[in-house]
Amino acid sequence: MSKIHVTTTVNGDTVEYLCEPTETLLDVLRDRLNLTGAKEGCSTGDCGACSVELDGRLVSSCLVLAAEAGGKTVATVEGMAKGENLHILQEKILEHAALQCGVCTPGILVAAKALLAKNPDPTEEEVRFWLAGNLCRCTGYDKIIRAVLDAAAEMRGA
Amino acid sequence: MNMTKRLRKTEGFKIVGTRPQRPDGIEKVTGRALYGADLSVPDMLHGAVLRSPHPHARIVSIDASAALEMPGVRAVVTSADFKKQAKFFMQDTLDNCMARDFALYDGHAVAAVAAKTRKQAEEAAAKIRVEYEILPHVTEVEDAMKPDAPILHAGRSYRNIPEGNNANVTNYVEFGHGDVEAGFKDADLIVERSFKTAATHQGYIEPNACVASMGPDGRGELWVTTQGHYMVRDFCAPFLGLEESKLRVTPSEIGGGFGGKTTVFLEPVALALAQKSGKPVKMVMSREEVFRASGPTVSSWTDVKIGMTRDGKITAAQAKLRYQGGAFPCGTIALGAMTAFAAYDLENVQALGWNVMTNRPMQASYRAPGAPMAIYTVESVVDELSQKLGLDPLEVRLKNAAKKGTKSSYGPTFSDIGLVATLEAAKNHPHYRAPLGPNQGRGISCGFWFNFGGNSSVSLHVSPDGTVAVTEGNPDIGGSRASISMMAAEELGIPYDKVRTIVGDTNSIGYSDTTDGSRVTFTVGIATIKAARDAIRVMKGRAAKVWGIDEDAVIWEDGAAKPSGPNAGEFPPMTMEEIARNAFKTGGPIAGHYEANSDGAGVSFGVHLVDVEVDPETGFTKILRYTVFQDAGKAIHPAYVEGQMQGGAVQGIGWALNEEYIYGADGRLQNPGFLDYRIPVASDLPMIDTVILEIPNPGHPYGVRGVGETSIVPPLAAISNAVSRAADVRLCELPMSPPRVLAAIDAKG
Amino acid sequence: MRFESPATLEDAIHLLANAKGTARVLAGGTDVLVQMRLGLVTPDLVVDIKGIPGMRDITPVDGGYRIGAAVTGAEMGEHAGLKALWPGVVEAMELVGSTQVQGRATMAGNLCNASPAADSVPAMIAADAVATIEGPLGLRLLPVAEVPAGPGKTTLTKGEIITSIFLPARPKHSGDAYLRFIPRTEMDIAVSSAGVSLSLGPDGMVEFARVAIGAVAPTARLVEEAGAALVGTQLDAATLDRMMAAVRAACDPIDDKRGTAEFRTKTAAVMAKRAAKTAFARAGGKS
Ligand SMILES: Cc1cc2nc3c(=O)[nH]c(=O)nc-3n(C[C@H](O)[C@H](O)[C@H](O)COP(=O)(O)OP(=O)(O)OC[C@H]3O[C@@H](n4cnc5c(N)ncnc54)[C@H](O)[C@@H]3O)c2cc1C
Numbered sequence A: 001m002s003k004i005h006v007t008t009t010v011n012g013d014t015v016e017y018l019c020e021p022t023e024t025l026l027d028v029l030r031d032r033l034n035l036t037g038a039k040e041g042c043s044t045g046d047c048g049a050c051s052v053e054l055d056g057r058l059v060s061s062c063l064v065l066a067a068e069a070g071g072k073t074v075a076t077v078e079g080m081a082k083g084e085n086l087h088i089l090q091e092k093i094l095e096h097a098a099l100q101c102g103v104c105t106p107g108i109l110v111a112a113k114a115l116l117a118k119n120p121d122p123t124e125e126e127v128r129f130w131l132a133g134n135l136c137r138c139t140g141y142d143k144i145i146r147a148v149l150d151a152a153a154e155m156r157g158a
Numbered sequence B: 001m002n003m004t005k006r007l008r009k010t011e012g013f014k015i016v017g018t019r020p021q022r023p024d025g026i027e028k029v030t031g032r033a034l035y036g037a038d039l040s041v042p043d044m045l046h047g048a049v050l051r052s053p054h055p056h057a058r059i060v061s062i063d064a065s066a067a068l069e070m071p072g073v074r075a076v077v078t079s080a081d082f083k084k085q086a087k088f089f090m091q092d093t094l095d096n097c098m099a100r101d102f103a104l105y106d107g108h109a110v111a112a113v114a115a116k117t118r119k120q121a122e123e124a125a126a127k128i129r130v131e132y133e134i135l136p137h138v139t140e141v142e143d144a145m146k147p148d149a150p151i152l153h154a155g156r157s158y159r160n161i162p163e164g165n166n167a168n169v170t171n172y173v174e175f176g177h178g179d180v181e182a183g184f185k186d187a188d189l190i191v192e193r194s195f196k197t198a199a200t201h202q203g204y205i206e207p208n209a210c211v212a213s214m215g216p217d218g219r220g221e222l223w224v225t226t227q228g229h230y231m232v233r234d235f236c237a238p239f240l241g242l243e244e245s246k247l248r249v250t251p252s253e254i255g256g257g258f259g260g261k262t263t264v265f266l267e268p269v270a271l272a273l274a275q276k277s278g279k280p281v282k283m284v285m286s287r288e289e290v291f292r293a294s295g296p297t298v299s300s301w302t303d304v305k306i307g308m309t310r311d312g313k314i315t316a317a318q319a320k321l322r323y324q325g326g327a328f329p330c331g332t333i334a335l336g337a338m339t340a341f342a343a344y345d346l347e348n349v350q351a352l353g354w355n356v357m358t359n360r361p362m363q364a365s366y367r368a369p370g371a372p373m374a375i376y377t378v379e380s381v382v383d384e385l386s387q388k389l390g391l392d393p394l395e396v397r398l399k400n401a402a403k404k405g406t407k408s409s410y411g412p413t414f415s416d417i418g419l420v421a422t423l424e425a426a427k428n429h430p431h432y433r434a435p436l437g438p439n440q441g442r443g444i445s446c447g448f449w450f451n452f453g454g455n456s457s458v459s460l461h462v463s464p465d466g467t468v469a470v471t472e473g474n475p476d477i478g479g480s481r482a483s484i485s486m487m488a489a490e491e492l493g494i495p496y497d498k499v500r501t502i503v504g505d506t507n508s509i510g511y512s513d514t515t516d517g518s519r520v521t522f523t524v525g526i527a528t529i530k531a532a533r534d535a536i537r538v539m540k541g542r543a544a545k546v547w548g549i550d551e552d553a554v555i556w557e558d559g560a561a562k563p564s565g566p567n568a569g570e571f572p573p574m575t576m577e578e579i580a581r582n583a584f585k586t587g588g589p590i591a592g593h594y595e596a597n598s599d600g601a602g603v604s605f606g607v608h609l610v611d612v613e614v615d616p617e618t619g620f621t622k623i624l625r626y627t628v629f630q631d632a633g634k635a636i637h638p639a640y641v642e643g644q645m646q647g648g649a650v651q652g653i654g655w656a657l658n659e660e661y662i663y664g665a666d667g668r669l670q671n672p673g674f675l676d677y678r679i680p681v682a683s684d685l686p687m688i689d690t691v692i693l694e695i696p697n698p699g700h701p702y703g704v705r706g707v708g709e710t711s712i713v714p715p716l717a718a719i720s721n722a723v724s725r726a727a728d729v730r731l732c733e734l735p736m737s738p739p740r741v742l743a744a745i746d747a748k749g
Numbered sequence C: 001m002r003f004e005s006p007a008t009l010e011d012a013i014h015l016l017a018n019a020k021g022t023a024r025v026l027a028g029g030t031d032v033l034v035q036m037r038l039g040l041v042t043p044d045l046v047v048d049i050k051g052i053p054g055m056r057d058i059t060p061v062d063g064g065y066r067i068g069a070a071v072t073g074a075e076m077g078e079h080a081g082l083k084a085l086w087p088g089v090v091e092a093m094e095l096v097g098s099t100q101v102q103g104r105a106t107m108a109g110n111l112c113n114a115s116p117a118a119d120s121v122p123a124m125i126a127a128d129a130v131a132t133i134e135g136p137l138g139l140r141l142l143p144v145a146e147v148p149a150g151p152g153k154t155t156l157t158k159g160e161i162i163t164s165i166f167l168p169a170r171p172k173h174s175g176d177a178y179l180r181f182i183p184r185t186e187m188d189i190a191v192s193s194a195g196v197s198l199s200l201g202p203d204g205m206v207e208f209a210r211v212a213i214g215a216v217a218p219t220a221r222l223v224e225e226a227g228a229a230l231v232g233t234q235l236d237a238a239t240l241d242r243m244m245a246a247v248r249a250a251c252d253p254i255d256d257k258r259g260t261a262e263f264r265t266k267t268a269a270v271m272a273k274r275a276a277k278t279a280f281a282r283a284g285g286k287s
């Protein structure tokens, strides 16, 4: 069983890794690239804690083989803030106290960012359905939804 | 200076009651915060657990020889690698972590392996040969109480168990006062119902995880996601025969616990593997392992009988509660029997409870453990009585509500409590009068939780630049570092951003009880305020020394020492920054500390209002509107108080509608994943409105009551009452999943 | 396990046809990776088909659309033409999993995974969709209904790959719809489901209708009697009752953790009724 050599782009940087064929993108991000922002809540696609963007598409990184990432671009929560400047979504999540334990937060942020890129002016219902695959057990979602709607408004300059 | 105001402050706050950003916020939104599974250390091994596929079996033999020969394998442990415990509770907890002689439920750990990679460890675990002698099993409470039921352990029953119970019944409790039989005679209407609730899981998103290392000198290090690192040490040190202070336990950031991380599962196993292999060992549960082998709640079977007069006065109330708490004895039944009628002022009340063992995982706490399923049954019957008597269900509750001076159903007499005010707030809220459409119903329920006090340590260090570092010993599960910083800043009279609070490991701060019982903002709050006062005392002394006046002639105001009056002398205020800067010249570093051993936590009540719509063709329930009313005593950081109210409500919604442990006839758990263990998702819910009431708790300097747990108590009955009214048929079993609701609708004809 | 991502269809077929042990096609992987993770399959070979030219295309053909086997649910939802022609099929595919799953899951994968509860399958059967299958012996076309053989089993033979699925053109005044019953609003597997496709005649009456049901039998199935019941009507109450009775008669479900047989049967009929009304309205029907 030989390892696979993969070259890919993560948060704008070219990275290379060797992986087992059965390893997932989540395994590689966390265990080989030391990017532990994406969390493993289930490893079966049910919780969204491992959300990343792959070539601009929101995916669960636990459901992507690491070998598939070759030649693609991966964006994780670690790439959201630009230097000292938080992304507006990050600011709004903090401002609205939209996290308690915070373990779902990286996945929610990545998912919400993908939503606002596609739909800058979502309704509450659209936000709720878009985020239905991001489980949060602490907040009851209320403050998360408010934070995303508020961030959307601010990003539209409203 | 007004001394009473100093000791108890309920108004005039500068920082308390505002909504600043939490100190750990940036780490958490950037992905930098380290949770249980996020730590890796050099030369680390990975552990995997072999679990019993049988719900009940005698372990005849374990042969690990093939596993030990697998590539990368460094150690295998079984129950033989742990020290025998003298106390039942300790031995039970250890046996739950690693089966000794008997596998008692599907998923019970039987052996564990450490290897170079997780995959190697898993493959090796699968190669361990266990010979089982399969025994008959039982998973349901009503079956486990039958005379011919398979017995989990003989000889574990307390002596007060009434005749006629088998050995699975371990605990029996009785609470109440008055004469219920006489009371029932005075009733105009009696409703008697039998209820069932399924076992649920805390559903924390972060699986249990830890990294352990052990030296040959008996010194150990444990990094772990837990609600209580001292608790982890309390268990692990004796399990491995270590001295407590030699085992340093460091809590990671915790990705949810809700009571589920108030005990140990992997931790002693990881330490044993580390001890045996001489290398650090990381262990992380899969989601399936979390469901099969951590600690879900009890499931329950309860009969309730309540009598009421035509005008809504309860004359007598009785409950018989039976909880199954899994494979070992457990005392949660007492909490259920105590809370069942706590919201009422009753002359005649009786609550009886039985704990029953079954072939399921040992239950763990889940937010107000034991209370939701008890109060659900009582609040359902009160609602049905109100409905049948044509009375407003809220007025009926007001009429019978517990208040200051009420002798509670579990014994003590209540002091200042906020139930009536909370009910009044619900009554006056527009939600209560809003019109309902077809197939819609409104439900209401009260909820109650004791709240705990207990032990916590805080040390507060004044840095040379006058900023403050607070170290406390309670893992932060929902923003408590913010509230603690706020209380320190408030007391010291300095800005919030001059204080930073961290959670220390077991060797860097004094003992602290687990983060549970809604106790942290209360108890750590007391310790923080008193530690701040301790530091203020020191700083006043320093100012007195510089000014050459008596210490008693110095007061502390707005973050500065001042002479107490013209007689004390004419000096300009000396700020904390100045005092800190000169500390080395005036007597050395400045710190304050306090080790709390508190009671007076102050019970808390909540009232929930919910509107639902039931689809008569499918039995599907949609939550239309939800409002939580709760007494917080004093909301230090209101946004995080609201968060607790919302989060608890939504967990309760899940419990009411869809969450359940489903065991097959084979005794195996059928739904160990988030696909079929259905916790609420964002699209299932409306916004959860909150109304915080502040009826100060006399037991806390700022009036704080715990807020974390009460909010999961009312949703079960509130939703059941709403569904029952919407569908025009009484539902008496949780969850009210669509098949169950549709069957009830169809049965009504 | 060996991982391959061939650049041509020939290579993919060759790899699969000559594989020893267990081989799996990898499209979106949302079933394959879960099954690997839970230890339900341990493939010796995984062949990623996403790099094969044409697999990711939605192509207009003869007034219908050919959907490449690697096209994701999200891409289908973003295709205006496809959505206008077969809104029911697109909505069925969009019900599959979360937004994250949508970014990967394919309709061909949904079909080949052969779950009785697969969401897109009843909608495709109602739409009379046809799968293009290529293998060592060449190309064949197979109606979608004939691909699943039972839970987890298909009629594909060793080395065969579905390369695309064809959704045909349809007359004016046509509509389709798909509905499923789940206990939550998202993230559940269908407890029962129904897809309906119908066309109206010049008189505004249903001229042609197909009703298919899912999660109530070992495979999704077409209920001819249910479709026939709708023909010549404007979906009056009595018609819908007849259609629902036909649906219930065609159900052969199991009792399991997701629902009792009785519940599945009842709700399948309710889903069919509601889907029929939506399809009728989409076709421009007035009752
Ligand atoms: C969280 C979650 C939620 C889900 N929810 C739903 C749901 O609501 N409804 C639903 O129906 N499903 C659901 N699924 C299952 C899954 O997402 C769908 O079945 C999906 O459509 C599968 O497509 P895929 O491309 O990911 O398939 P893959 O996993 O790539 O493949 C599935 C199977 O089909 C085979 N296969 C794939 N493509 C081809 C081909 N072109 N030719 C031959 N064989 C092929 C594979 O070998 C494999 O056996 C869910 C899955 C997850 C993880």
Ligand code: FES
Binding pocket: A039, A040, A041, A042, A043, A044, A045, A046, A047, A048, A049, A050, A051, A060, A061, A062, A063
């Ligand atoms: S870990 Fe990937 S979805 Fe849960």
Ligand code: FES
Binding pocket: A098, A099, A100, A101, A102, A103, A104, A105, A135, A136, A137, A138, A139, B205, B255, B256
């Ligand atoms: S904040 Fe804890 S899971 Fe979302």
